[in-house]
Amino acid sequence: MGKVYTVAEADAAIVAESLEKTYYKGSFPRRTPAVKALRGLSFKVRRGEVYGLLGPNGAGKTTTVKIISTLMVPDSGEAYVSGYNVVSEFAEVRKRIGVMLSVERGFFWKLTGRENLRYFGLLYGLSGRELEERIDSSLETVGLRELGGGSKFFEDMSLGMRARLGLARVLLRDPEIMILDEPTLGLDPHSARHIRRLLRLEARNGKTVLVTTHNMFEAEILCDRVGIIRSGRVIAEGTPGELKGLVSRSTPITVLLKTFDEPSLQELVARLSRDDVRVDYERVEPGKWRLSLLVPRGLEDEVLAEVYVKARALSLKVLETRVREVTLEDVFIALTGGDTGKVG
Amino acid sequence: MTSIRNIMSAEIRAQFYWLKNNKVMMVMTLLWPYLMVFIMISFGSAFGSLEEFKEKMGVASPILYLFAGSAVATASISVIDNAAGVATWHRWLGTLPYVLLVPRRFVTYLLVSSLVTSLVQVTFNLASIAPAVVVLEGASAGFQLLLVLGFMFIGTLPLLGIALLGGIASLLASEESDIINFLNPLILLLSGVFYPVKILPWILEQASYYIPTKYVVDAAKLAATYTYPPGSTVIIILYALVLLAVLYNVIGVSSTIYAERELRRRGVR
Ligand SMILES: Nc1ncnc2c1ncn2[C@@H]1O[C@H](COP(=O)(O)OP(=O)(O)OP(=O)(O)O)[C@@H](O)[C@H]1O
Numbered sequence: 001m002g003k004v005y006t007v008a009e010a011d012a013a014i015v016a017e018s019l020e021k022t023y024y025k026g027s028f029p030r031r032t033p034a035v036k037a038l039r040g041l042s043f044k045v046r047r048g049e050v051y052g053l054l055g056p057n058g059a060g061k062t063t064t065v066k067i068i069s070t071l072m073v074p075d076s077g078e079a080y081v082s083g084y085n086v087v088s089e090f091a092e093v094r095k096r097i098g099v100m101l102s103v104e105r106g107f108f109w110k111l112t113g114r115e116n117l118r119y120f121g122l123l124y125g126l127s128g129r130e131l132e133e134r135i136d137s138s139l140e141t142v143g144l145r146e147l148g149g150g151s152k153f154f155e156d157m158s159l160g161m162r163a164r165l166g167l168a169r170v171l172l173r174d175p176e177i178m179i180l181d182e183p184t185l186g187l188d189p190h191s192a193r194h195i196r197r198l199l200r201l202e203a204r205n206g207k208t209v210l211v212t213t214h215n216m217f218e219a220e221i222l223c224d225r226v227g228i229i230r231s232g233r234v235i236a237e238g239t240p241g242e243l244k245g246l247v248s249r250s251t252p253i254t255v256l257l258k259t260f261d262e263p264s265l266q267e268l269v270a271r272l273s274r275d276d277v278r279v280d281y282e283r284v285e286p287g288k289w290r291l292s293l294l295v296p297r298g299l300e301d302e303v304l305a306e307v308y309v310k311a312r313a314l315s316l317k318v319l320e321t322r323v324r325e326v327t328l329e330d331v332f333i334a335l336t337g338g339d340t341g342k343v344g
Numbered sequence: 345m346t347s348i349r350n351i352m353s354a355e356i357r358a359q360f361y362w363l364k365n366n367k368v369m370m371v372m373t374l375l376w377p378y379l380m381v382f383i384m385i386s387f388g389s390a391f392g393s394l395e396e397f398k399e400k401m402g403v404a405s406p407i408l409y410l411f412a413g414s415a416v417a418t419a420s421i422s423v424i425d426n427a428a429g430v431a432t433w434h435r436w437l438g439t440l441p442y443v444l445l446v447p448r449r450f451v452t453y454l455l456v457s458s459l460v461t462s463l464v465q466v467t468f469n470l471a472s473i474a475p476a477v478v479v480l481e482g483a484s485a486g487f488q489l490l491l492v493l494g495f496m497f498i499g500t501l502p503l504l505g506i507a508l509l510g511g512i513a514s515l516l517a518s519e520e521s522d523i524i525n526f527l528n529p530l531i532l533l534l535s536g537v538f539y540p541v542k543i544l545p546w547i548l549e550q551a552s553y554y555i556p557t558k559y560v561v562d563a564a565k566l567a568a569t570y571t572y573p574p575g576s577t578v579i580i581i582l583y584a585l586v587l588l589a590v591l592y593n594v595i596g597v598s599s600t601i602y603a604e605r606e607l608r609r610r611g612v613r
């Protein structure tokens with residue numbers, strides 16, 4: 001049976017404790033350790049909340065999701081879902097979760113949405129009238145009914161419809177806990193917003209949602225609490241507000257620059273970076289760049305002056321400077337050292 | 345926990361939808377045993393006339409044997425393809441994780457799913473040949489064909505064990521290598537469906553005794569020779585099939601249980 005709870009864990013839907021996982025490469029006789037994907041990852045998800053694992057590419061999000069959903073066994077550490085151990089009591093865990101691992105795959109191409117859901121519904125233990133009713137209500141909930149997704153082949157569906165069908169499968173069994181790996185990856189803003197609204201609604205109806213994303217904006221507006229993961233560890237955890245508090249002694253500044261000379265821009269970034277000033281840059285449009293600086297409170301004017309002088313020295317034209325509100329992205333950059341995961 | 349009945353129902357429906365949505369493929373499946381008949385006739389003509397073929401294969405009704413043997417050959421291929429292919433097929437589709445999330449052991453799902461799809465395929469293969477047999481040889485030949493179907497059902501069980509092994513090997517090799525495609529020609533080669541196994545080199549002839557399809561081919565030969573096959577021979581064939589079924593399934597199931605653990609260690613993709 002499940003483990004003995006401590007009071008603090010009684011309301012925990014998911015507990016992960018010091019998970020470690022190394023991937024190997026090569027085939028059977030000569031397998032060598034390749035990547036240490038998780039290095040002591042811990043987090044806790046409370047019942048009825050939307051918890052976001054936020055991290056750059058390769059941080060270990062998918063690995064974590066697979067362990068929590070019993071699809072992978074960790075090398076060490078433990079994880080519990082509703083108090084059941086994901087390794088030794090995997091059947092109990094599977095009865096309580098709905099999982100979505102990818103948006104564009106995971107269904108039979110030549111079967112319609114409804115036929116696909118019927119197949120998986122039967123496999124997940126539903127049948128007869130109940131099955132048909134669950135299919136209807138799931139299709140309705142994700143909005144596939146009005147889009148005719150029930151009678152469309154999976155191969156003919158847009159990415160947005162596929163994501164909805166994936167969610168419909170998650171909802172089929174009416175699971176206590178929903179586990180979703182980047183459910184909005186590749187979706188247009190409209191579809192992504194639809195998915196997020198749905199997840200919030202499910203959480204309001206009492207479901208627990210564990211979702212991964214590398215999208216700061218999404219984490220901020222979707223999640224009750226966020227765990228920022230990097231290189232296989234949770235390096236910060238809290239509500240978006242609490243996380244923003246972590247950089248409350250810093251001010252984010254945005255600088256718009258005009259140049260076609262990227263090396264000079266990189267040089268500027270290098271010259272502006274200091275122990276207490278983090279700098280990151282990104283192209284806005286051809287010849288137009290945005291620098292994001294995180295500056296200690298009180299030093300704003302000094303740093304801004306420095307930006308003008310050093311930019312001029314490199315013949316870069318400053319178009320605009322702006323002192324902003326802190327966003328989760330600033331926290332992310334502050335904690336992960338400029339590695340926003342936007343590239344790569 | 346998901347019941348066995350649910351798994352069976354899911355697989356039968358999926359197969360039905362699959363055929364319904366792929367009509368060309370369905371027609372091809374129906375025609376396939378006839379294609380095999382032509383292959384066998386071509387092989388057979390290497391022996392000379394139909395009379396000589398009859399002599400060499402030791403059957404009384406060469407036409408019935410040609411058709412029944414072809415159906416057995418195609419059925420045998422179908423079983424290996426379906427059963428060994430289930431796992432790799434799911435991996436290619438990206439459905440493997442969702443199938444593993446069924447609250448049952450993976451081996452249970454694989455066994456039930458491949459048994460169902462195999463039996464449907466076998467029935468399909470033999471049924472598609474039935475009209476030709478009845479037209480050419482009469483209604484009683486249709487009855488003989490039913491007998492062969494019965495044997496093929498039993499022959500499916502040991503084939504499943506082999507298929508399980510092949511499927512698991514493909515999955516664990518985690519290359520896009522297809523071990524299944526190697527199994528089928530090997531089984532056909534040793535089954536003696538195209539020629540008597542006696543013409544094979546000694547070592548291959550010995551190996552053929554471990555091939556379930558060989559016994560079903562023997563049964564097809566019996567059916568093409570006697571209206572009421574001698575009981576002792578039938579018993580020997582049944583005995584061999586059951587023995588092989590136990591042998592291969594013990595190996596197949598235990599390696600699948602191992603594979604499930606290995607798969608979860610590596611992470612299901
Ligand atoms: N099957 C595998 N074999 C070897 N290395 C792997 C395997 N799966 C993942 N990795 C590596 O493990 C690390 C963590 O991968 P994981 O997929 O968990 O990251 P992620 O946070 O989901 O990244 P992404 O945003 O790209 O999806 C990465 O460096 C990745 O390259």
Ligand SMILES: [Mg+2]
Nearest residue numbers: 061062063181
């Ligand atoms: Mg991932």
